[in-house]
Amino acid sequence: MTGVVEFVGEPFAALAWMAGPEPDPEAVRAPVTTDAAELARQLRMSVMDAHISALRAQTAMQRLMIRQPGAAPAAGRPQGPAEEGSFKPLARTTVTRLDRTHLDRLAQGDIAGVFGPAYEQDGANPDIRIGEPVLDHVELGRAGLVATSTTADLAAAAAQALRVFAMYLGLHLCLADSMFVEQSCRAEGTASGPLRLTLGTADLVPRPWLRADIECPTGTVRGLTLAVHEKPGVAIGPLQGGVVPAWLGRKGALLSEFHLAHLARGDQGIAFGPEFAHYTGRKATRLPTGGLLLVDRVISIDGKRGQLDTATYETEYDSPADSWYYADTANDSMPNFVYMETSLQAALLIGYYLGPTLSAPEATMSLRNLGGTATVLREVDLRDKTIRQKSKLVSTTILPGSSLQNFEYTLYTDGKPFYQGETLFGYFSDQALANQTGLDAGKSVPTWLEENDPATRRLGMTVPRGKLDLLDYVDVVDGGGEYGKGYLHSVRRIDPHDWFFARHFHLDPVIPGSLGVESVIQALQQWLLDTEPGLTDAGFVVPVGDPFTWKYRGQFLPTDGTSTMEAHIKEVRRAPGRVRVIADASLWKPGLRIYELTDIAVELRERGAQPW
Structure with a gap:
């Protein structure tokens, strides 16, 4: 039938x-x-x-x-790039779906048991819990979460969703004994059907916090805010003299992302100790911010505040595969400027921590890199790697109105070195910075193009992109330049609103020297693409084995108007499936040559080609 x-x-x-x-x-x-x-x-x-x-x-x-472009999808799905300046989670996990068992463990404070060992605090923060679970079937992404609620109380469901997401971002890792502090916010309606939390803002200054909107088919909560705050009497930073309490919250680290965020744009007393508190809100030595902050943690220090002759220390930087610079570079892996920035930032911060400016605490002193030499030791894909840097302060020289510090450093990943160098930093008063004379004793030196006035041709621009769009054009003189092998020239307009001025540095905006270097690299990359059409399935790599030297004697300010670049092709090397170009280069601000780059190299190789 x-x-x-x-x-x-x-x-x-x-x-x-x-x-x-x-x-x-x-x-x-x-x-x-x-x-x-x-x-x-x-x-x-x-x-x-x-x-x-x-x-x-x-x-x-x-x-x-x-x-939110680049938001982390569920496990196993492809993930796009994070936006420059977006909040970088303090820990990463492959766990993106939570069931009731997971939520029960979060209610007990077992964050690492749910998300993994990167969230471990060895029993610290016993009061960081989500409360009795009122959510079920949570799906997490970088931009927020989606869950179902077992209660009609929208305020309770929204508050718990925000707590879960704060744990997912690792905000508890900043402090050793803390509690959630919630801002009351009106809930409109009830919890019914899927509940969606969309992250608005997350930050570590002044304390770890986040703000989000929560909505479901029958209600909304706008601007719900949650902070993680230490309990009364709990130490959150170094003490007088730079003494670090045994436990500040981040397992395996003396200073965490929380302290370095304060060094960059917050309370320097929290970052480095009470002797530095008076620098807060003033022009002073700082780390970059946003997507240009490329050091995360201080692991160890062998040195004492006030002893400036020598010190050794280790730092770490996590380079997630979704970092904005992987999307914006023409390289197959990390761009050169990140190699430079992460190594130099790690070097400078402990030199400053030891106190070279504390002998004249009321003076305004700005930190500037003066030069160095660095070598890539091996090719390595640094996506989703932790970079550990071992650095040494070699010497400090105190001068009237300034002081100089020399450093040596080696970068490791997976226990093996891949980059090493040495560098010189200087601390300068406003007067000393105003009286800089560039590389030529104050003389106005013309470019090679101005001296020779040859015919030029203009390259089509395909390399610069996104935040790393650092060139307006590149003109070429075939067979020109100091070595007769090719010459590149470009002038870029400086916009006072260029994104990097807000990042480098807080209250002291200048163009990062590493981005000046990156602009030369982009010009060389564009030239290689123009002159080597035979390499088809090819990508750029940071060349191994050739030391690169840079010298800075000035700074590009928001008011400078233009920067001028020239590069002289010095050598072109070829191997099966690979070509490497080496050049010398200079950069000018109006009327003054201030950057000199020696043996800067770019390599284009077919994928799968053997090393040199």
């Missing part, structure tokens, strides 16, 4: 609710009846409700991923 059930009414369109108002379940349901047609209709409506609920949850997660 065969039976057929017919549906009475309009055909079911599962996506129709997205185009118009959501149907009111109470308005479409009829009283219980024994009539076969009515029973069929009720069955149809029940099936539709189930489809709508499932589709709404799925669509909420998709919108969450689309809303």
Whole structure:
């Protein structure tokens, strides 16, 4: 016997609710009846409700991923790049879906048991808990989360969602004994159906905090804010003399991301100890901020404050695969400027920590890199790697109105060195900075192009992109330059609103020297693409084995108007599937040559080509 059930009414369109108002379940349901047609209709409506609920949850997660480019999707799906300046989680996990068992463990404070050992604090922060679970089936991404609620109390569900997301970001890792502090916020409606949390802002200054919007089909909470705050009497930073308490919250580190964020743009007393508190809010030595802050933690220090002759120390930087610079570089891996910035930032911060400026605490002193030499030791893909740097302060020289510090450093990943160098930093008063004379004793030295006035041709620009769009154009003189092998020239307009001025440095904006170097690298890359069309399936790598030397004797300010670059092709080396170009280069601010780069190299290689 065969039976057929017919549906009475309009055909079911599962996506129709997205185009118009959501149907009111109470308005479409009829009283219980024994009539076969009515029973069929009720069955149809029940099936539709189930489809709508499932589709709404799925669509909420998709919108969450689309809303913020690069938001981390569920495990196993591809992930796009984070935006420059977006909040960088303090820990990373592959766990992106939580069930009731996970939430029960978070209610007990077992964060590492849920998300993994990167979240471990060895029993610290016993009060960082989510409370009795009122959520279920949580799906996490970089931009927020989607969950279902087991309560109609929207305020309670929203508060718990924010706590879960704070744990996911690792905000508890900043402090050793802390508690959640929530800002009361009005909830409109009730919790029903999928609940979506969309991250608005997260930060570590003045204390770790985040703000988010929470919405579901029957209610919203706007601007809900949660902070992680230490309990009364708990130490959160170094003490007088730079003494670091045994435990500040970050396992395996003396100073964490929290302290370095304060050094960059917050309370320097929290970052380095009470002797530095008076620098807060003033022009002073700082780390960069946002996407240019490229050191995360201080692991160890062998040195004492006030002893400036020598010290050794170790630092770490995590380089997630979704970091903005991987998307914006033409390199197959990390761009050269990150090699430079992470190594130089790690070197400078402990030199400053030891106190070279504390002998004249009221003086305004700015830190500037003066030069160095560095060598790439091996090719390595640094995506999702932790870079550990071992540095040594070699010497400090105190001069009237300034002081100089020399450093040596080696960078490691997976226990093996891949980059090493030495560098010189100087601390300068405002007067000393105003009287800089460049590389040529104050003389205005013309470019090679101005002296020779040859015919030029302009390259098509394909290399610069995103935040690393550092060139307006590149002109070429084939067979020109000091070595007769090619010459590159470019002038770039400096916009006072260029993104990097807000990052480098807080209250002391200058163009990072490493980005000046990167602009030369981009010009050489563009030249290689123009002159080596035979390499088809090819990408750029940071060349191994050739020491590169830079010298800075000035700074590019927001008011300088233009920067001028020239590069002289010095050598072109070829091997099967590879070509390397080496050049010398200079950069000018108006009327003054201030950067000199020697043996700067770029390499283009076919994928799979053997090393030199």
